[in-house]
Amino acid sequence: MALLEVEDLRTLFKVREGEVHAVDGVSFSVERGKTLGIVGESGCGKSVTALSIMGLVPVPGRATGSVVFDGKQLVGRKQRELENIRGRDIGMIFQDPMTSLNPTLTIGTQITESLRRHLDMTREEARKRAIELLEEVHIPNASGRLADYPHRYSGGMRQRVMIAIAIACNPKLLIADEPTTALDVTVQAGVLDLLSELQSEHGMSMIIITHDMGVVAETADDVIVMYAGQVIEQAATLELFDQPEHPYTEALLAALPQIEGEGVRHGRLNAIPGRPPDLLTPPSGCRFAARCAYAGMDDCAEVAPQLREIRPGHWVRSQHPASERAAQVVGVR
Amino acid sequence: MTDAVLELGHEPQPVDQPLLVVEGLKKYFPIKKGILVNRTVDHVKAVDDVSFEIYPSETLGLVGESGSGKSTTGYCVLQLLKPTDGSVRFLGQDLTKMNQGDLRRMRREMQIVFQDPYASLNPRMTVGDIVAEPLLVHDIGDRRLRRRSVERLLEVVGFNPDFINRYPHEFSGGQRQRIGIARALALNPRLIVCDEPVSALDVSIQAQILNLLKDLQGEFGLAYLFIAHDLAVVRTMSDRIAVMNRGKIVETGPAEDVYSNPQDEYTKALLAAVPVPDPRKMRARRAERRKHRAVLAEPI
Numbered sequence: 332m333a334l335l336e337v338e339d340l341r342t343l344f345k346v347r348e349g350e351v352h353a354v355d356g357v358s359f360s361v362e363r364g365k366t367l368g369i370v371g372e373s374g375c376g377k378s379v380t381a382l383s384i385m386g387l388v389p390v391p392g393r394a395t396g397s398v399v400f401d402g403k404q405l406v407g408r409k410q411r412e413l414e415n416i417r418g419r420d421i422g423m424i425f426q427d428p429m430t431s432l433n434p435t436l437t438i439g440t441q442i443t444e445s446l447r448r449h450l451d452m453t454r455e456e457a458r459k460r461a462i463e464l465l466e467e468v469h470i471p472n473a474s475g476r477l478a479d480y481p482h483r484y485s486g487g488m489r490q491r492v493m494i495a496i497a498i499a500c501n502p503k504l505l506i507a508d509e510p511t512t513a514l515d516v517t518v519q520a521g522v523l524d525l526l527s528e529l530q531s532e533h534g535m536s537m538i539i540i541t542h543d544m545g546v547v548a549e550t551a552d553d554v555i556v557m558y559a560g561q562v563i564e565q566a567a568t569l570e571l572f573d574q575p576e577h578p579y580t581e582a583l584l585a586a587l588p589q590i591e592g593e594g595v596r597h598g599r600l601n602a603i604p605g606r607p608p609d610l611l612t613p614p615s616g617c618r619f620a621a622r623c624a625y626a627g628m629d630d631c632a633e634v635a636p637q638l639r640e641i642r643p644g645h646w647v648r649s650q651h652p653a654s655e656r657a658a659q660v661v662g663v664r
Numbered sequence: 665m666t667d668a669v670l671e672l673g674h675e676p677q678p679v680d681q682p683l684l685v686v687e688g689l690k691k692y693f694p695i696k697k698g699i700l701v702n703r704t705v706d707h708v709k710a711v712d713d714v715s716f717e718i719y720p721s722e723t724l725g726l727v728g729e730s731g732s733g734k735s736t737t738g739y740c741v742l743q744l745l746k747p748t749d750g751s752v753r754f755l756g757q758d759l760t761k762m763n764q765g766d767l768r769r770m771r772r773e774m775q776i777v778f779q780d781p782y783a784s785l786n787p788r789m790t791v792g793d794i795v796a797e798p799l800l801v802h803d804i805g806d807r808r809l810r811r812r813s814v815e816r817l818l819e820v821v822g823f824n825p826d827f828i829n830r831y832p833h834e835f836s837g838g839q840r841q842r843i844g845i846a847r848a849l850a851l852n853p854r855l856i857v858c859d860e861p862v863s864a865l866d867v868s869i870q871a872q873i874l875n876l877l878k879d880l881q882g883e884f885g886l887a888y889l890f891i892a893h894d895l896a897v898v899r900t901m902s903d904r905i906a907v908m909n910r911g912k913i914v915e916t917g918p919a920e921d922v923y924s925n926p927q928d929e930y931t932k933a934l935l936a937a938v939p940v941p942d943p944r945k946m947r948a949r950r951a952e953r954r955k956h957r958a959v960l961a962e963p964i
Contacts, residue, residue, distance in 0.1 A: 516895070584941060587867060599875050
């Protein structure tokens with residue numbers, strides 16, 4: 332059985348204008364020791380998916396469906412019980428290391444907090460463990476830096492501290508929401524290396540949420556592509572990058588500027604026209620239809636496509652996946 | 665001036681004459697200590713002896729990490745920050761020695777597009793007023809001409825002119841960046857400094873804006889100083905590239921040469937660190953970038 336099994340997760344925000352289905356029927360599982368990448372653009376529901384798993388959806392949001400972690404159902408559990416799981420069995424890293432550390436507490440206090448809360452360590456034990464943790468995330472002079480406040484750390488170092496806090500209790504699952512987005516590429520490379528190193532040492536599973544296809548390519552074993560609150564494609568990483576099926580995945584990869592190749596200066600990028608739909612009033616048919624190069628000749632705008640398994644382990648939500656398009660020679664505009 | 669709309673674009677310029685020549689540019693920010701007596705104890709050398717030139721209709725990409733001084737360089741070129749030392753010659757005239765009035769007139773020829781489309785547009789002004797402001801400031805045309813010019817500018821950047829009386833908050837990041845670009849174009853400049861113009865945008869929207877900037881350049885013969893931290897973005901936009909690190913340009917050359925055959929150690933390390941959307945290449949790249957780790961000692 333997989334470590335985490337998410338089934339038909341739906342997260343709904345009731346606002347004055349109506350209901351926003353931020354996450355609309357998402358299912359996936361994460362195997363032990365593996366990394367799942369969730370990729371998509373702003374507003375696709377990738378972060379809310381993570382918050383829903385942990386029971387951290389802010390009011391007026393409400394998550395329904397099933398989230399089974401290590402055999403335990405998390406949806407509908409009391410906050411008190413979830414608090415015993417969060418930080419101990421599930422570690423979290425958020426995007427912005429500048430705001431996710433408390434500026435008025437020392438680094439030491441913030442690391443020992445979860446050790447004392449979850450593992451009942453004494454002050455002295457916790458302090459020792461905190462130094463070990465800082466060493467583990469490669470902070471030089473760890474014991475000397477425990478008493479420093481976050482402002483004395485650079486962005487990359489703060490993210491390392493966040494990682495140290497997240498892995499403090501040896502979690503089974505680490506959820507990283509855009510862990511390197513606020514960092515420079517060189518610092519990002521260091522943080523990604525650190526994550527993979529820690530993963531192989533601790534044997535934990537990871538969910539990496541990102542907008543960056545490069546980060547997914549580097550870190551993930553399996554990938555989910557989200558669009559407008561839904562999973563639109565799901566496959567093993569190599570499979571997805573070798574043979575992307577959904578027109579959105581293809582377009583997203585084609586829209587990326589490359590650091591290699593010739594003649595890019597005078598070519599144009601393959602932009603995706605338009606914008607994602609408003610989730611207050613999502614289209615009744617395919618949510619990507621309005622921006623899709625292959626929609627239009629069918630009932631794409633009326634009939635919502637279902638997620639289907641086009642090859643073993645490769646799921647896609649589209650009437651016009653790439654491999655079927657190649658077969659039907661006619662009618663691609 | 666005709667009474668139709670303002671013309672955009674210029675007579676073809678001789679391309680062997682640089683439009684902009686920057687020489688020995690320095691910008692030092694003082695570090696001060698003391699409460700009553702403000703002593704300057706040291707300087708942060710944000711830009712330290714930087715030289716480059718930009719030719720008409722050309723894009724020079726300025727790439728580097730946060731704190732490398734690339735934005736400060738852009739501001740110094742436009743004299744939005746007063747350089748500590750060095751010269752900035754634009755159309756043959758040294759901007760650092762100009763008086764305020766002449767500089768103001770010169771600003772019509774050089775404009776800027778900012779990074780954050782949320783912070784760079786006044787939320788209390790309508791789209792029309794925002795785009796017309798440069799014309800108003802430089803006292804160009806009457807109300808009707810300005811109105812027609814704004815409509816034309818919005819059309820040029822692919823923004824529906826029907827929304828001229830709306831406010832910025834009603835639009836997405838990509839649409840707002842189009843407004844910012846229309847504003848920069850209003851005075852028909854020859855040079856636009858693009859300071860991280862797409863770093864706040866999603867990939868699919870980013871491509872739209874980059875294509876727009878390319879189209880405008882082709883149509884109106886604009887020169888760009890294109891500042892960004894994303895090496896792939898800079899690559900697709902630039903004829904030549906200058907790599908900045910700690911206030912200095914460490915390497916400069918034609919874009920394809922710098923990327924395919926980097927000479928400087930820092931450039932190599934920077935390129936090796938970029939994650940590429942190809943899982944098969946990542947393994948080799950990972951080994952490559954570990955080799956460069958030493959060059960990139962992280963600041964504490």
